[in-house]
Amino acid sequence: MTTFTGNRGLQLEEPLIFEQDTPGLSGVDWEEPEPAGDRLGGLARDGAIGLPGFSEPEAIRHYTRLSQKNYGIDSGFYPLGSCTMKHNPRLNEKLARLTGIGDLHPLQPLSTVQGALELIDACAEWLKTLTGMPAVAMSMAAGAQGELCGMMAIRAALEDRGDPRRLVLIPESAHGTNPATAAICGYEVDTIPADGRGRVDLARFKERLGPDVAAIMLTNPNTCGLFENDILDIAELVHQAGAFFYCDGANFNAIVGRVRPGDLGIDCMHINLHKTFSTPHGGGGPGSGPVVLSEPLAPFAPLPYVVSDGDGFRLVEHEGDADGKPIGRLKAFHGQMGMFVRALAYMMSHGSDGLRQVAEDAVLNANYLLACLGDTLSPSFAGPCMHEVLFDDGFLEDTGVTTLDFAKALIDEGFHPMTMYFPLVVHGALLMEPTETESKATLDSFIAAVKGLAERARAGDAEYFTDAPRLTPRRRLDETRAARKPVLRWRPDGADD
Ligand SMILES: Cc1ncc(COP(=O)(O)O)c(C=O)c1O
Known part of the structure; x- marks a missing residue:
C-alpha cells in the first residue's frame, strides 16, 4: 500500500x-453473508473479486484529491465562448433539492x-414574456433537442399547408x-457566407432565398459575438418567401x-x-432547451404540455386531447424539473430589471476584454461586440505558436482556455465569453496573463508554448504531438514510409 501524508490534492500524480x-x-463492517x-451451483465465485481495500477516510481522500484536479466554474475563470460557463447561484441549487421537488417522480398522480405543474407553467410564462412569443414547448432536454423540436414543427406546418420544401439556409458561423x-x-x-x-x-x-426554402436558421447574436443588424430585413424577406425564421437562441x-x-x-x-x-450545463443529467413558437407554429408543439383549468393543472399527453396537431412526443416525460426550478429561481430573484442588467453586464465584460486585448491580440471584427468577443490567430503569425499552443499555455497561468x-x-479562432458575474479584478488578471503570453510568443519563445501545459496532472495528449511529426504510412512489407 502507498501511504500519503499532507495534502496530496496539491500534488500532481494520483x-x-x-x-x-x-x-x-x-470501511464497512459487514455481517457475514449467509452461504x-x-x-x-456452478456460478459460485471461488476467489476474491478484486475490489480495492480501503478505510472510509482513505477512500474519501482519494476521491476528494481527484475532484481537486478538475477545473470548473467554481474553481476559476472559464471564458469558454459560445458554451457559456456561468456561475450557478447556490440559492437555485438549494431550491432544486427541496423535499417535494428533488424527490418528485414523473408518474406520481396529478393531484x-x-x-410542480404550476411551477413549470410559471417558468413557461416567464419565457413567453421575455421572448414576446405566444407559446413555448418545455420538455426538450438540451438546446440541440430544442432545435430538433422547432424544425420538426416547421416541417409539420409546411406539410400541413401542402407546401413541403427541401432547403434550409444556415449562415457559416452557425453552431454545428x-x-x-x-x-x-x-x-x-x-x-x-459571412460578410466582412x-x-x-x-x-x-x-440570392439563395426562393420557393424551395423551408427556413433560415440564424443565431442572434451570432457566434462571432455580433448582433445581426439586418435581422428585421431578413425576417421580412423570409416571410415574403413563405418560409419560417428559426432563431438559435x-x-x-x-x-x-432588452430585445x-x-x-x-x-x-x-x-x-x-x-x-x-x-x-448547470447538463445539470448532472440532461439539461433543458425550451422552444418558443409563433402563432403559426404553436399548434404543432410536442406532447406533453401543461394546461390549467378551473380544476387546477393537468398534462395534455395524447394527440386526441390536444387542440392543435402536435408533432408527437420528443421526451418520455414533461422535461427536467430541476432545471425549471433553477431557471425560475434565477428569473424571480433577478426580476425583469435584474435580467436586463445581466445582459448588460455580460456585454460590458466582453467589451472590456475587447478594449484591453484589442491591441495585443487580433480582433476579427470591429467592435463593439455582444456577450463574447472573437479574435483570430493573426497576432501569432510567424511566431511558430498556434492557437492550440497558446491555449495550452494559458492553462499553466491558471485559466481555462477560451473556445x-x-x-x-476566421482562421485559428479564439472566442472568449466572460459572462456577467466576473469581477473587474478577475478580468484584469486574465488580461495580464494573455498579454504576457502574447509578448512571450512574439519574443520567439515558441518552445515554451509547444511544451505547455507543464503544471497539469497530464500533459498534452499524443494526438497533438503526433500532428507535429511527419505522417507515417503503413506498407504491407512492414516498412514505414
Ligand atoms: C449557438 C449554439 N447553438 C446550439 C447549441 C447546442 O446546445 P446544447 O449544448 O444545449 O445542446 C450550442 C451549445 O453550446 C450553441 O452554442
Missing part, C-alpha cells in the same frame, strides 16, 4: 485506487404534483448542431430583457437554460 489498496481493509453456494438538425429533419442545407462585418451576407442570402443571454425575439419576426427559438438562466477554432469564419 495513483489509481487499485494501486493504493490494502487487501482485506474495508449461498447451494443456490448458485400530488399540482405545485444547426445543419445537423436540419439534415435530421430531412432538409438539404445551403450555407450562407461578421454578419450574414445579405446579398448572398437574397443560445446567445439569448446577451439580449434578455424580444418575437418583435424581431422570429417564428421559433430554443433557449439553452444553462446559458441564459444559469442552470478555440470556432467559429470557422
Whole structure:
C-alpha cells in the first residue's frame, strides 16, 4: 500500500485506487453473508473479486484529491465562448433539492404534483414574456433537442399547408448542431457566407432565398459575438418567401430583457437554460432547451404540455386531447424539473430589471476584454461586440505558436482556455465569453496573463508554448504531438514510409 501524508490534492500524480489498496481493509463492517453456494451451483465465485481495500477516510481522500484536479466554474475563470460557463447561484441549487421537488417522480398522480405543474407553467410564462412569443414547448432536454423540436414543427406546418420544401439556409458561423438538425429533419442545407462585418451576407442570402426554402436558421447574436443588424430585413424577406425564421437562441443571454425575439419576426427559438438562466450545463443529467413558437407554429408543439383549468393543472399527453396537431412526443416525460426550478429561481430573484442588467453586464465584460486585448491580440471584427468577443490567430503569425499552443499555455497561468477554432469564419479562432458575474479584478488578471503570453510568443519563445501545459496532472495528449511529426504510412512489407 502507498501511504500519503499532507495534502496530496496539491500534488500532481494520483495513483489509481487499485494501486493504493490494502487487501482485506474495508470501511464497512459487514455481517457475514449467509452461504449461498447451494443456490448458485456452478456460478459460485471461488476467489476474491478484486475490489480495492480501503478505510472510509482513505477512500474519501482519494476521491476528494481527484475532484481537486478538475477545473470548473467554481474553481476559476472559464471564458469558454459560445458554451457559456456561468456561475450557478447556490440559492437555485438549494431550491432544486427541496423535499417535494428533488424527490418528485414523473408518474406520481396529478393531484400530488399540482405545485410542480404550476411551477413549470410559471417558468413557461416567464419565457413567453421575455421572448414576446405566444407559446413555448418545455420538455426538450438540451438546446440541440430544442432545435430538433422547432424544425420538426416547421416541417409539420409546411406539410400541413401542402407546401413541403427541401432547403434550409444556415449562415457559416452557425453552431454545428444547426445543419445537423436540419439534415435530421430531412432538409438539404445551403450555407450562407459571412460578410466582412461578421454578419450574414445579405446579398448572398437574397440570392439563395426562393420557393424551395423551408427556413433560415440564424443565431442572434451570432457566434462571432455580433448582433445581426439586418435581422428585421431578413425576417421580412423570409416571410415574403413563405418560409419560417428559426432563431438559435443560445446567445439569448446577451439580449434578455432588452430585445424580444418575437418583435424581431422570429417564428421559433430554443433557449439553452444553462446559458441564459444559469442552470448547470447538463445539470448532472440532461439539461433543458425550451422552444418558443409563433402563432403559426404553436399548434404543432410536442406532447406533453401543461394546461390549467378551473380544476387546477393537468398534462395534455395524447394527440386526441390536444387542440392543435402536435408533432408527437420528443421526451418520455414533461422535461427536467430541476432545471425549471433553477431557471425560475434565477428569473424571480433577478426580476425583469435584474435580467436586463445581466445582459448588460455580460456585454460590458466582453467589451472590456475587447478594449484591453484589442491591441495585443487580433480582433476579427470591429467592435463593439455582444456577450463574447472573437479574435483570430493573426497576432501569432510567424511566431511558430498556434492557437492550440497558446491555449495550452494559458492553462499553466491558471485559466481555462477560451473556445478555440470556432467559429470557422476566421482562421485559428479564439472566442472568449466572460459572462456577467466576473469581477473587474478577475478580468484584469486574465488580461495580464494573455498579454504576457502574447509578448512571450512574439519574443520567439515558441518552445515554451509547444511544451505547455507543464503544471497539469497530464500533459498534452499524443494526438497533438503526433500532428507535429511527419505522417507515417503503413506498407504491407512492414516498412514505414
Ligand atoms: C449557438 C449554439 N447553438 C446550439 C447549441 C447546442 O446546445 P446544447 O449544448 O444545449 O445542446 C450550442 C451549445 O453550446 C450553441 O452554442
